[in-house]
Amino acid sequence: MKAKVLIIGGGVVGTSIALHAARQLDALKAPVVILERGQLGGGSSGGSGGILRQHYGDSVVASMARDSMREYSTFEGRTGRGVGFRRTGVLTLGGPSNPDSLRKIHEAIEGHNKIGIETVLLDAEQIRARVPGIEVHDDAIAAWESQGGYVDAELCVREFAALARTSGAVTRLGVAITDLIVEDGRIVGAETTEGRYDCDQIVVVTGAWMRSFLERFGIHVPVRVARVQQLFVGLPSDEEEVDSRVHDRDSYVVDLEDPLEQAADMLYSGDDEHAPGSEHPVIVDLEYGFYVRCEFARRRTRVAPIAYDQEHIFDGPDPDAKPDPELARWAREQLCRRLPMYADQPVLEQIVSWFPLTQDGRALIGPVPGYEGLYVAGGFADHGFKLAPSVGEGMAQMLGGEPVSSFDPEYFAPGRVPSEGDWSGDAYL
Numbered sequence: 001m002k003a004k005v006l007i008i009g010g011g012v013v014g015t016s017i018a019l020h021a022a023r024q025l026d027a028l029k030a031p032v033v034i035l036e037r038g039q040l041g042g043g044s045s046g047g048s049g050g051i052l053r054q055h056y057g058d059s060v061v062a063s064m065a066r067d068s069m070r071e072y073s074t075f076e077g078r079t080g081r082g083v084g085f086r087r088t089g090v091l092t093l094g095g096p097s098n099p100d101s102l103r104k105i106h107e108a109i110e111g112h113n114k115i116g117i118e119t120v121l122l123d124a125e126q127i128r129a130r131v132p133g134i135e136v137h138d139d140a141i142a143a144w145e146s147q148g149g150y151v152d153a154e155l156c157v158r159e160f161a162a163l164a165r166t167s168g169a170v171t172r173l174g175v176a177i178t179d180l181i182v183e184d185g186r187i188v189g190a191e192t193t194e195g196r197y198d199c200d201q202i203v204v205v206t207g208a209w210m211r212s213f214l215e216r217f218g219i220h221v222p223v224r225v226a227r228v229q230q231l232f233v234g235l236p237s238d239e240e241e242v243d244s245r246v247h248d249r250d251s252y253v254v255d256l257e258d259p260l261e262q263a264a265d266m267l268y269s270g271d272d273e274h275a276p277g278s279e280h281p282v283i284v285d286l287e288y289g290f291y292v293r294c295e296f297a298r299r300r301t302r303v304a305p306i307a308y309d310q311e312h313i314f315d316g317p318d319p320d321a322k323p324d325p326e327l328a329r330w331a332r333e334q335l336c337r338r339l340p341m342y343a344d345q346p347v348l349e350q351i352v353s354w355f356p357l358t359q360d361g362r363a364l365i366g367p368v369p370g371y372e373g374l375y376v377a378g379g380f381a382d383h384g385f386k387l388a389p390s391v392g393e394g395m396a397q398m399l400g401g402e403p404v405s406s407f408d409p410e411y412f413a414p415g416r417v418p419s420e421g422d423w424s425g426d427a428y429l
């Protein structure tokens with residue numbers, strides 16, 4: 001079998017790369033092929049929060065998140081395919097019990113406004129007006145991103161892959177790579193469980209399994225994984241409570257000059273009967289260290305910590321890992337002291353998943369030194385959805401030998417020497 005590019009891994013990043021690369025290549029000569037050993041979205045992507053926000057201290061990442069947000073928000077209008085994009089707004093919160101959270105918010109807002117990301121600083125009174133029922137200290141502050149929200153993670157991966165197929169890409173599920181075929185330092189193909197593929201470019205997008213995958217071929221990438229735990233609690237959905245939290249949507253959706261963005265803002269592509277605006281915004285709580293986002297379609301709310309102790313960092317995923325009841329208790333406590341409306345809600349489910357981290361908080365995107373034609377895209381921690389469109393565009397340019405316009409390839413070069421850091425994920429915030 002022949003492929004122009006083999007993409008190993010069918011998560012959001014792999015399918016986004018396929019989508020962008022397939023548009024540029026002639027599928028009749030040789031297609032872009034996604035090889036996924038399980039199901040599309042079967043790795044981190046399927047269990048992801050799918051939160052889209054642009055609030056980062058790192059301006060390179062913030063710019064990519066800004067550009068990716070634009071792609072998500074216009075996706076349905078441009079392609080006729082929904083990815084469940086909901087513009088709930090994102091509130092990034094800081095408070096006096098964690099002075100660093102206040103500093104991060106001020107710094108990020110200053111940086112954002114320089115690169116055209118609409119972020120407004122709110123004081124405690126404005127926060128309370130934005131999220132009725134929230135408990136914040138009088139000296140709390142927040143960065144308010146009216147453009148933020150989330151996508152339906154599973155749907156998004158499926159639709160990216162489906163759109164890639166309309167440009168001639170091929171998805172092969174249940175197929176694993178057994179060997180990379182390298183001649184004179186150059187990739188010429190791969191052996192897989194369904195036979196040999198001849199190709200001159202391979203992109204490894206195996207998420208949390210990137211390190212273990214490449215180690216089999218003697219290639220080391222400086223990536224470890226964080227064991228992350230998500231908690232799902234009931235949504236306070238009784239009509240009165242929900243109604244009391246309905247926001248006047250016009251008050252927080254800023255004027256958009258771009259007609260495409262305007263059209264996207266009018267569209268609602270979720271799969272439940274609630275109109276946009278009838279849920280509280282995504283809250284990223286830098287003071288208490290967790291985030292929360294509603295999932296109306298499933299009548300539940302997702303809660304998770306945003307940084308990890310060293311004891312939660314490993315060299316690779318453990319398929320037998322069990323949820324940690326202590327962490328779940330902690331996350332629920334943080335949620336209820338911030339949003340007491342959840343106090344009576346039951347815990348519905350706890351799940352463990354994994355995401356890959358680098359020590360300096362920057363993903364690895366680009367060619368693997370010493371192997372012509374071998375590329376990686378990974379180490380996105382909990383940014384993979386926010387960045388996938390930009391990564392897909394840039395990687396497709398790289399594969400086509402064009403200058404990369406969607407990010408600085410040097411910044412993410414896999415061969416760089418990482419700065420000192422502690423693997424806790426703090427560098428990603």
Ligand SMILES: Cc1cc2nc3c(=O)[nH]c(=O)nc-3n(C[C@H](O)[C@H](O)[C@H](O)COP(=O)(O)OP(=O)(O)OC[C@H]3O[C@@H](n4cnc5c(N)ncnc54)[C@H](O)[C@@H]3O)c2cc1C
Nearest residue numbers: 009011013037043044045048049050051207382384385386
């Ligand atoms: C709990 C959690 C919450 C998150 N929340 C957010 C969020 O709110 N917003 C956000 O932007 N990001 C979030 N993220 C991060 C985001 O989900 C990931 O960065 C993103 O999904 C990574 O996508 P990927 O395609 O790189 O990897 P994955 O989705 O992990 O895909 C890798 C794929 O490779 C396959 N694979 C592995 N080995 C092989 C092999 N040998 N052969 C073939 N296939 C193989 C796997 O089966 C898997 O499907 C979250 C992550 C987690 C875990």
